[in-house]
Amino acid sequence: VKDKILNEIDLILENIGNERENLIPILKKVQTLIEGNYIPHEVAKHIADKMNIPESEVFETVSFYAIFNDKPKGKFMIRICDSTVCKINDSYSIVESLEEVLNIKTGEVTKDGMFSLDYSPCFGACDISPAIRVNDIVYGNLNHEKIVSIIERIRVGELS
Numbered sequence: 001v002k003d004k005i006l007n008e009i010d011l012i013l014e015n016i017g018n019e020r021e022n023l024i025p026i027l028k029k030v031q032t033l034i035e036g037n038y039i040p041h042e043v044a045k046h047i048a049d050k051m052n053i054p055e056s057e058v059f060e061t062v063s064f065y066a067i068f069n070d071k072p073k074g075k076f077m078i079r080i081c082d083s084t085v086c087k088i089n090d091s092y093s094i095v096e097s098l099e100e101v102l103n104i105k106t107g108e109v110t111k112d113g114m115f116s117l118d119y120s121p122c123f124g125a126c127d128i129s130p131a132i133r134v135n136d137i138v139y140g141n142l143n144h145e146k147i148v149s150i151i152e153r154i155r156v157g158e159l160s
C-alpha cells in the first residue's frame with residue numbers, strides 16, 4: 001500500500017474522529033480508496049494502530065459485515081442474492097448464467113479485474129427476484145438473456 005493511501009487514511013481518521021465507534025464509517029471510506037475495493041491486512045493494521053484498538057477488532061469487523069471485503073474485488077462487484085425468495089425464483093440458474101458469461105466461479109474475480117461475483121443476503125429486491133446488485137445498482141426479474149445483455153452493456157461502457 002502506497003504512502004499516499006496511508007496519508008489519505010490518516011486524513012479520514014482525522015475528519016471522522018478516531019474513536020472506536022467510528023470504525024465502520026472509517027472502513028467504509030477507506031475501502032473506496034483502495035483499488036479492488038477491499039481492506040488489505042496492512043491497512044487494517046494501520047487503522048488499528050492509529051485508533052489504538054486491537055488489530056483483531058478491525059479484522060473481525062471486516063469479515064463480519066458483508067459490505068467489507070478482505071480480498072480484492074472487481075471494478076464491478078456483482079452480488080447475487082441467495083436468500084429465500086430469490087432461491088424460490090431460481091436464482092441458481094442466474095448463478096450458472098453469470099459463471100458462464102464471466103467465465104469464473106462465485107467468489108472469484110475475472111482476470112481483467114473487471115468483475116467479481118459473490119453471494120449476498122437479501123437486499124430488499126424480493127418483489128423483482130431473482131435479483132443481482134452490481135455495485136449499487138439492482139437488476140431484477142432476471143433470466144439468462146438479461147444477464148448476457150447486462151454484462152455486455154457493462155463491458156462496452158453503456159452501463160456503469
Ligand code: FES
Pocket residue numbers: 081082083084085086087122123124125126129131
Ligand atoms: S430474497 Fe432476494 S432480494 Fe430479497
